[in-house]
Amino acid sequence: MMRAWFLPLLFTGCGSLVAAVRAVDGAVGTAVAVWLVFALLAVAHSPLVFPRPVGAVEARELGAVDGRPIVYWRAGCKYCLRLRFRLGRDAHRLHWVDIWRDPAGAAAVRAVNGGDETVPTVVVAGKPYVNPDPRWVRDRL
Template sequence: MTRAWMLPVLLMVCGSLVGGILVADGSLGAGVALLLVFVVLAGLYSPWVFPRPIGAQEARRRSAVDGRPIVYWRPGCVYCMRLRFRLGLDARRLHWVDIWRDPAGAAAVRDANDGDETVPTVVVAGRPHVNPGPEWVREQLPR
């Protein structure tokens, strides 16, 4: 859990320090603008951007019942964020597994990627697909 929050906290601390220095030097507008940029970046890299993750075993169980794909991801991954944002509201229809929170999820990704933790890895009907396009993932959703 703490590893997922390291980058967002670091961005907030850096933004606060640099913004504070600019404000202290008399550049109020630049300091506030820079702080806002860092706050937005911290929010984008935080685990809050993604739907609530579940464990790998629970995701496999749910996927077997409803046929929805499983997305293995990790916070801070730009490809995962791209997939999440491009899917829009459809992202809520997928089962998201955070490999930093779930060792079984990390093991599943390593098994699918010859030992590498390459994300996003999307599993559809038991077959892994590494970094697929958002349009393809949307097509895999049951109607």
């Protein structure tokens, strides 16, 4: 769980440090701007921008019932962020499994990626696709 928040906390800490140095130098406006940029980076790399994650077992059960794809992801992954942002409002139509929160999800990803935790891994109709193009995923919805 803490691993998912490491990068956002690092962005927040570094941004605060740089902003404090700028504020001490008298550039308060620059300090605020720098801190806001780092805060936005922290939010973008946090689990907050993704729909509520479900467990791998629950996602497989729900996917079997409703036919929606399953996305295995982790916080801080730039390819996961790209997929999430490019899907826009359609992101809620998928089942999202955070592999850092769910050991079964991590095991499922390792099983289809030769032991690697390569994300995003999207499972459509039982077939896994590693880092697919967001337009392709949207077409499968």
